[in-house]
Amino acid sequence: MKKQKFSIKDIATSLNISKTTVSFILNGKAKEKRISQPLVDKVLKFVEEVGYTPNQFAQSLRTGKTKILGLMVEDISNPFFAQIARNIEDRAYEAGYKIIYCSTENDKEKSKEFLQMFQRLGVDGYIITPTPELEEDIRPLVDSKANLILLDRNLNSLETDYVMVNNAESAYEGTKHLIRNGFRKISFITISSNQTQMTERKRGYEEAMNDHALQPLVHEVSFKKNYTDSVAELKAILNTAPEIDAILFGANYLGVAGLEAISELNMKIPEDLGVVSFDDNDLFRINKPSITAIAQPIEQISETAINRLIDQINSDQQDKNKNGLFLSTTLIPRESSQK
Amino acid sequence: MKKQKFSIKDIATSLNISKTTVSFILNGKAKEKRISQPLVDKVLKFVEEVGYTPNQFAQSLRTGKTKILGLMVEDISNPFFAQIARNIEDRAYEAGYKIIYCSTENDKEKSKEFLQMFQRLGVDGYIITPTPELEEDIRPLVDSKANLILLDRNLNSLETDYVMVNNAESAYEGTKHLIRNGFRKISFITISSNQTQMTERKRGYEEAMNDHALQPLVHEVSFKKNYTDSVAELKAILNTAPEIDAILFGANYLGVAGLEAISELNMKIPEDLGVVSFDDNDLFRINKPSITAIAQPIEQISETAINRLIDQINSDQQDKNKNGLFLSTTLIPRESSQK
DNA sequence: TTTAATTAAAAAATCGATTTAGCAATATAA
DNA sequence: TTATATTGCTAAATCGATTTTTTAATTAAA
Numbered sequence: 001m002k003k004q005k006f007s008i009k010d011i012a013t014s015l016n017i018s019k020t021t022v023s024f025i026l027n028g029k030a031k032e033k034r035i036s037q038p039l040v041d042k043v044l045k046f047v048e049e050v051g052y053t054p055n056q057f058a059q060s061l062r063t064g065k066t067k068i069l070g071l072m073v074e075d076i077s078n079p080f081f082a083q084i085a086r087n088i089e090d091r092a093y094e095a096g097y098k099i100i101y102c103s104t105e106n107d108k109e110k111s112k113e114f115l116q117m118f119q120r121l122g123v124d125g126y127i128i129t130p131t132p133e134l135e136e137d138i139r140p141l142v143d144s145k146a147n148l149i150l151l152d153r154n155l156n157s158l159e160t161d162y163v164m165v166n167n168a169e170s171a172y173e174g175t176k177h178l179i180r181n182g183f184r185k186i187s188f189i190t191i192s193s194n195q196t197q198m199t200e201r202k203r204g205y206e207e208a209m210n211d212h213a214l215q216p217l218v219h220e221v222s223f224k225k226n227y228t229d230s231v232a233e234l235k236a237i238l239n240t241a242p243e244i245d246a247i248l249f250g251a252n253y254l255g256v257a258g259l260e261a262i263s264e265l266n267m268k269i270p271e272d273l274g275v276v277s278f279d280d281n282d283l284f285r286i287n288k289p290s291i292t293a294i295a296q297p298i299e300q301i302s303e304t305a306i307n308r309l310i311d312q313i314n315s316d317q318q319d320k321n322k323n324g325l326f327l328s329t330t331l332i333p334r335e336s337s338q339k
Numbered sequence: 340m341k342k343q344k345f346s347i348k349d350i351a352t353s354l355n356i357s358k359t360t361v362s363f364i365l366n367g368k369a370k371e372k373r374i375s376q377p378l379v380d381k382v383l384k385f386v387e388e389v390g391y392t393p394n395q396f397a398q399s400l401r402t403g404k405t406k407i408l409g410l411m412v413e414d415i416s417n418p419f420f421a422q423i424a425r426n427i428e429d430r431a432y433e434a435g436y437k438i439i440y441c442s443t444e445n446d447k448e449k450s451k452e453f454l455q456m457f458q459r460l461g462v463d464g465y466i467i468t469p470t471p472e473l474e475e476d477i478r479p480l481v482d483s484k485a486n487l488i489l490l491d492r493n494l495n496s497l498e499t500d501y502v503m504v505n506n507a508e509s510a511y512e513g514t515k516h517l518i519r520n521g522f523r524k525i526s527f528i529t530i531s532s533n534q535t536q537m538t539e540r541k542r543g544y545e546e547a548m549n550d551h552a553l554q555p556l557v558h559e560v561s562f563k564k565n566y567t568d569s570v571a572e573l574k575a576i577l578n579t580a581p582e583i584d585a586i587l588f589g590a591n592y593l594g595v596a597g598l599e600a601i602s603e604l605n606m607k608i609p610e611d612l613g614v615v616s617f618d619d620n621d622l623f624r625i626n627k628p629s630i631t632a633i634a635q636p637i638e639q640i641s642e643t644a645i646n647r648l649i650d651q652i653n654s655d656q657q658d659k660n661k662n663g664l665f666l667s668t669t670l671i672p673r674e675s676s677q678k
Numbered sequence: 679t680t681t682a683a684t685t686a687a688a689a690a691a692t693c694g695a696t697t698t699a700g701c702a703a704t705a706t707a708a
Numbered sequence: 709t710t711a712t713a714t715t716g717c718t719a720a721a722t723c724g725a726t727t728t729t730t731t732a733a734t735t736a737a738a
Contacts, residue, residue, distance in 0.1 A: 007694055018718045023696060034715055053459045057399040058694035061723050066396070068439075077425035079418060086416035086442060093441065098460065100407075100437050103425060117437065120392045256621050263625060282595050283622040286602060346724055357688045362726060373685055397724035400693050 006052045015046060022047075026054070060122070069309065070118035071101040072111065072128045073151070079281055080252055080298065081129070084151070087302030088127065095310050097124065104131055106193060106223060112137050125309045130155050132194040147312040149305050153197040159322045161312070163305045165296050167197050170329040171204030174248050174276045174294045177331055179212050182339040183246035183274045187217040189237070189258065190250040201250050201278065217244065227257060234261035238273075246274030246337070255291065256283060275336040278329075289335035297327050345391045354385060361386075365393070399461070408648065409457035410440040411450065411467045412490070418620055419591055419637065420468070423490070426641030427466065434649050436463065443470055445532060445562060451476050464648045469494050471533040486651040488644050492536040498661045500651070502644045504635050506536050509668040510543030513587050513615045513633045516670055518551050521678040522585035522613045526556040528576070528597065529589035540589050540617065556583065566596060573600035577612075585613030585676070594630065595622060614675040617668075628674035639666050 008026070012019040022043055024033045030040045060066045069092055073081040085101060092099050100123065104111040108131045115137055118126060125147035130138065135155045141148055142160055150162035171188070178186050188205040190198050202218060209216040219237045221230055234257055238244065249255035255277030262273060269275050269289050276292045277284060284291035304325050347365070351358040361382055363372045369379045399405045408431055412420040424440060431438050439462065443450040447470045454476055457465060464486035469477065474494045480487055481497055489501035510527070517525050527544040529537050541557060548555040558576045560569055573596055577583065588594035594616030601612060608614050608628050615631045616623060623630035643664050 008696095009694070019695085020697080020718055020720095021716090024717095027696080034717085036716065039716085053455075055400070055694050056460055057396045057405070058723090059696080060396040061394070061400055061694080061725085062696045064723080075425065076415070076428065077418070077422045079416070079421070082418070082421035082424075083416045085421075085440075086414065089415065089440070089442060098439050098456065100439055101424075101428070102432065103428060116392075117432075121395055121437065256625070259625050263627070281621075283625060286595070286598050286622060286626065288602070288627050347726095348724070358725085359688060359690095359727080360686090363687095366726080372687090375686065378686085394724050397693090398726080400695085400724080401726045403693085 006050045007055065008052075011043070011046060011050070011052060015043065017043075064122070066122050066124050067097055068121065068123045069097045069099050069125045069127060070114075070121070070123040071099050072114055072118070072126070073101065073103055074106050074129050074131075075103045076101055077103075078253065080279055080296070083298045084302045084305075087299055088306045091303065091306045091310075097310075104129070106131050106195070108133055115141070125149075125313050127151055127305055127309060129153060132196075147309055149309045149312070151301070151305050153195050154324060156196070161308055161322050161325065163301055163308065163325045163327065164197060165301070165329045166326045167200035168204035168207070170278070170294050170331075171201040171248065171250075172208045173204075173329075173331055174278075174292075175205045175208035176212075177292070177333065178246045178248065178274055178276055178337055179208065179214065181274065181337050183337075184214060185217065185243050186214065186246040186248060186274075187219055187237075187241065187244045188248045188250060189219050189221060189234070189254055191223045191254065192220040193223045198250055205248055217241070221254060221257075227253075230254075230257040231261045231264070234258050235265055238262070238265055238267070244273070246270075247276070249275070249277035252277070252279035252281065255279070255293075256281075259283070259287065259291070269336045270339055274339065276331075280332060284334070292334045292337040293332045295330045295332055297329070300327050345389050346394065347391075350382070350385060350389070350391060354382065356382075403461070405461050405463050406436055407460065407462045408436045408438050408464045408466060409453075409460070409462040410438050411453050411457070411465070412440065412442055413445050413468050413470075414442045415440055416442075417592065419618055419635070422637045423641045423644075426638055427645045430642060430645040430649075436649075443468070445470050445534070447472055454480070464488075464652050466490055466644055466648060468492060471535075486648055488648045488651070490640070490644050492534050493663060495535070500647050500661050500664065502640055502647070502664045502666070503536060504640070504668045505665045506539035507543035507546070509617070509633050509670075510540040510587065510589075511547040512543075512668075512670055513617075513631075514544045514547035515551075516631070516672065517585045517587065517613050517615055517676055518547065518553065520613065520676050522676075523553060524556065524582050524584040525553065525587060525613075526558055526576075526580065526583045526585070527587045527589060528558050528560060528573070528593055530562045530593065531559040532562045537589055544587055556580070560593060560596075566592075569593075569596040570600045570603070573597050574604055577601070577604055577606070583612065585609075585615070588614070588616035591616070591618035591620065594618070594632075595620075598622070598626065598630070608675045609678055613678065615670075619671060623673070631673045631676040632671045634669045634671055636666050636668070 008019045008022050012022050021035060024030060025035055025040050025043045076082055076085055089099055102114045111131045111134055127149055129152045130150055135157050138158060142158055148160055150160055152164055154162040175186060188202060190202055206216045221233050238261060249258050262269060267273050278294045280293035280295035284293045347358045347361050351361050360374060363369060364374055364379050364382045415421055415424055428438055441453045450470045450473055466488055468491045469489055474496050477497060481499055487499055489499055491503055493501040493503060514525060527541060529541055545555045560572050577600060588597050606612050617633045619632035619634035623632045
């Protein structure tokens with residue numbers, strides 16, 4: 001690492017004044033501390049000339065603030081999270097924060113390690129997509145009034161801010177959309193994990209089916225498998241349950257893998273099988289036939305989360321009443337759900 | 340931020356010894372500094388009990404090492420970079436490094452700011468996808484022997500390590516593939532930017548065309564436009580140059596936007612238009628017809644880059660001879676290029 | 679027996695900032 | 709004229725580590 005040329009001390013000795021004075025001036029406390037204007041000007045000019053920048057570690061050490069946020073997502077290479085990361089980034093830099101990211105792969109142990117890492121580092125705020133059962137590891141943060149916001153899912157027993165979409169209603173609407181379009185044997189495909197967003201979606205689906213006197217048909221794909229295995233599993237599901245006439249995919253990657261499975265089985269969408277999937281992407285939009293999607297408002301999610309977090313940081317009051325912020329999805333009807 | 344419960348000083352006073360001794364023991368210098376084994380054990384036991392973790396800012400301040408890497412990509416929401424970020428992340432954490440990321444949007448000024456940010460922060464290493472003309476801003480880093488690696492593209496006048504694929508050859512092969520499959524009026528679609536990887540791809544394409552006595556047909560899409568505008572621009576190109584019988588898309592997002600444009604114009608692939616695109620993704624694989632892709636070895640790119648960077652960091656010798664590391668792409672023939 | 683070397687640990691300096699407490703010098707009030 | 713405020717600035721403490729320099733107590737060598 002390149003050594004810093006100028007420290008506050010160097011400036012002070014160069015100008016034959018004390019570093020206290022320099023520090024006050026640099027921190028905009030000149031008025032308050034009654035530093036004379038000529039001296040202020042002189043210091044600022046000099047600082048500008050030598051291109052001084054404060055050592056952020058010394059600052060952090062002294063102030064306890066790091067200007068770093070910790071972003072913990074399930075997988076940064078998942079387009080949904082990648083876009084969130086991108087949007088959060090913009091606003092964070094605008095507000096003077098840097099971002100350290102990590103991907104949990106929905107692994108509790110990994111998540112715990114990352115939490116510890118963030119904590120050791122002393123991040124000023126946490127944006128977290130929690131794995132199931134992470135409550136007890138996050139609780140200490142909540143108890144110590146850390147600035148924290150959960151993303152995409154929540155943990156019921158924790159009093160925190162969280163941002164997510166109205167998953168149950170969205171799934172309900174998606175299911176209703178299929179029913180209205182004439183499908184009856186509609187299956188909901190989810191993953192074998194207790195992530196709250198997935199259980200909510202399942203609940204919404206089941207409610208819609210029940211409300212229309214239809215039998216819910218839930219199928220689970222194991223979580224930890226790789227893509228190829230997931231496709232195989234989906235093919236198996238379709239083979240063993242030929243009565244299914246439509247599918248509601250509970251997530252992005254399930255929809256993608258599902259399309260691949262359907263294609264490999266030479267089934268026709270929407271003739272053989274109606275399809276609606278959570279999340280939207282290039283594939284769903286451009287595919288022939290195009291795929292009906294329940295699109296999450298990614299920008300809005302990101303902005304809500306980061307703005308809320310920065311609010312938390314700036315209001316060091318404890319009057320923050322924690323609550324969930326629910327955003328709405330948009331059902332984008334496309335060819336795959338038109339019988 | 341929660342205050343750290345135990346500092347090295349607390350441990351020292353708790354055990355009635357000096358913090359020097361504690362520090363030596365914690366840093367594995369007990370032998371070297373002749374600390375007695377009983378004391379070593381006692382300290383380690385105590386440290387374990389109270390769950391002490393060092394303040395990383397104090398450490399960084401003192402040692403000048405930050406254990407943070409700066410990752411600067413064009414756009415973290417671009418699947419190509421998102422996957423790279425994911426792969427780099429794994430290895431970085433394994434080696435004890437954290438990652439701060441940022442997206443340049445191929446904007447030189449933004450890039451400069453991010454470089455400064457990384458520098459101020461004192462990152463231990465840089466992984467950078469440079470915008471054109473960023474040489475003079477990166478040069479100081481190179482001169483000061485910073486640990487640095489360029490990704491996806493390089494800057495000719497700089498002596499640095501860089502990792503990229505053999506773009507010219509890949510484009511040559513992609514073009515040859517189309518020619519061999521009977522296409523003649525093959526257009527190369529690129530963006531209006533001097534990114535080295537794009538100019539290399541163009542060069543390879545032109546060479547292939549010339550070698551087969553065909554006239555190169557290069558079309559540029561303006562860079563800064565949003566997706567919808569790009570699609571419109573691509574439609575305009577196809578409309579004004581109806582003689583084109585195949586397209587080689589120079590990048591991921593051009594291919595995606597291109598497919599959308601082609602679809603909107605109701606052109607048939609591959610009958611009306613053969614298609615090959617750089618990079619691979621779900622859409623290209625699953626689309627009907629599937630799209631022939633020039634796939635970059637993303638894992639290999641990421642691993643090479645991060646491993647090389649960590650090597651740089653660990654070998655504080657200046658014997659590092661900088662050089663380019665070129666990896667090979669894989670042409671994945673699919674339906675879109677079979678006439 | 680005195681000197682030198684070794685062992686074991688501690689004191690103090692340092693990294694680069696922020697912040698509290700305080701000190702002269704001047705101005706104002708009593 | 710003396711007491712009190714105000715002005716303008718600085719010394720020193722502090723954050724939590726690492727590292728150089730010292731010290732004190734033994735042990736070995738002369």
